[in-house]
Amino acid sequence: xxxxxxxxxxxxxxxxxxxxxxxxxxxxxxxxxxxxxxxxxxxxxxxxxxxxxxxxxxxxxxxxxxxxxxxxxxxxxxxxxxxxxxxxxxxxxxxxxxxxxxxxxxxxxxxxxxxxxxxxxxxxxxxxxxxxxxxxxxxxxxxxxxxxxxxxxxxxxxxxxxxxxxxxxxxxxxxxxxxxxxxxxxxxxxxxxxxxxxxxxxxxxxxxxxxxxxxxxxxxxxxxxxxxxxxxxxxxxxxxxxxxxxxxxxxxxxxxxxxxxxxxxxxxxxxxxxxxxxxxxxxxxxxxxxxxxxxxxxxxxxxxxxxxxxxxxxxxxxxxxxxxxxxxxxxxxxxxxxxxxxxxxxxxxxxxxxxxxxxxxxxxxxxxxxxxxxxxxxxxxx
Numbered sequence: 001x002x003x004x005x006x007x008x009x010x011x012x013x014x015x016x017x018x019x020x021x022x023x024x025x026x027x028x029x030x031x032x033x034x035x036x037x038x039x040x041x042x043x044x045x046x047x048x049x050x051x052x053x054x055x056x057x058x059x060x061x062x063x064x065x066x067x068x069x070x071x072x073x074x075x076x077x078x079x080x081x082x083x084x085x086x087x088x089x090x091x092x093x094x095x096x097x098x099x100x101x102x103x104x105x106x107x108x109x110x111x112x113x114x115x116x117x118x119x120x121x122x123x124x125x126x127x128x129x130x131x132x133x134x135x136x137x138x139x140x141x142x143x144x145x146x147x148x149x150x151x152x153x154x155x156x157x158x159x160x161x162x163x164x165x166x167x168x169x170x171x172x173x174x175x176x177x178x179x180x181x182x183x184x185x186x187x188x189x190x191x192x193x194x195x196x197x198x199x200x201x202x203x204x205x206x207x208x209x210x211x212x213x214x215x216x217x218x219x220x221x222x223x224x225x226x227x228x229x230x231x232x233x234x235x236x237x238x239x240x241x242x243x244x245x246x247x248x249x250x251x252x253x254x255x256x257x258x259x260x261x262x263x264x265x266x267x268x269x270x271x272x273x274x275x276x277x278x279x280x281x282x283x284x285x286x287x288x289x290x291x292x293x294x295x296x297x298x299x300x301x302x303x304x305x306x307x308x309x310x311x312x313x314x315x316x317x318x319x320x321x322x323x324x325x326x327x328x329x330x331x332x333x334x335x336x337x338x339x340x341x342x343x344x345x346x347x348x349x350x351x352x353x354x355x356x357x358x359x360x361x362x363x364x365x366x367x368x369x370x371x372x373x374x375x376x377x378x379x380x381x382x
Contacts, residue, residue, distance in 0.1 A: 006137075053083070053085075116129055277290070295323045
């Protein structure tokens with residue numbers, strides 16, 4: 001499921017903050033500081049998740065610098081002025097994540113809410129509203145920071161967007177998964193792995209005698225092989241084979257063109273490319289060092305993700321590293337609530353630095369979600 005940056009939610013609880021003009025609002029799995037008088041328990045509100053970038057071209061966002069605890073200061077990002085919604089600490093210990101704004105200042109969205117409430121009962125209306133992403137209506141963007149693993153400066157630095165025959169690797173945060181600790185998942189077993197901080201990469205191979213091969217533009221060089229087509233993608237781009245491309249360097253280091261060609265299957269292998277020159281190098285790699293860690297293998301023909309255990313096995317067979325796996329657990333054995341999982345996410349990564357968090361994958365139905373460490377978010381201003 002693609003992440004929704006802006007959605008309609010309902011406030012379930014309000015908690016006072018001592019000696020503060022703000023209250024702590026509970027919105028599904030999120031806790032968010034909001035100015036007193038913004039909304040009350042039971043109200044529908046517009047919720048902006050962390051890493052939303054709110055452009056000030058929309059005058060309704062202009063007052064945020066004075067009136068909200070979660071947006072920071074006005075910044076210039078990608079040539080536009082606006083506010084970055086991020087995690088903050090209130091009174092030194094309470095974590096606030098997100099931004100709450102009243103619906104009445106967004107009449108175009110309030111109209112959608114009114115129509116759905118009229119046509120459905122309250123619970124159904126809320127569920128449907130939560131599934132509607134409103135970021136495009138408000139021109140809200142996903143804020144990103146860091147040294148890019150791929151710098152596109154010329155037209156030939158990219159082959160365009162990644163192919164459509166494998167899905168994006170976006171997964172939901174635990175705060176948006178309300179049913180994890182219900183009877184439905186009481187006995188469900190999940191793989192628990194460490195979430196690495198790097199740049200998402202997908203390496204694919206499709207056989208020559210398939211529709212997948214025919215759907216791709218013609219290319220020369222190592223990408224076009226006698227048995228089929230080999231490709232390397234960042235999260236947003238299909239990348240050409242160039243000497244200075246870290247993604248291609250990594251694929252060639254592991255001899256993946258030869259290995260996937262010999263395997264003769266239509267596969268897309270996704271993982272995290274981490275290293276000294278990627279992002280802020282928060283994993284702590286030594287200067288000049290980079291590596292690739294698998295977290296998903298997608299069977300293109302079956303249009304299905306391989307199970308967690310099979311993914312580990314396939315990665316090993318291909319001579320690839322898998323993201324660190326802590327074990328396989330029933331959620332109800334390791335935590336009593338989403339708050340318990342958030343506490344569990346705190347810890348250190350491969351080289352002793354604070355880790356980004358944990359990822360959980362259901363061994364039966366493939367459902368997955370991520371739990372980002374609150375300490376990591378606050379420390380890194382996200």
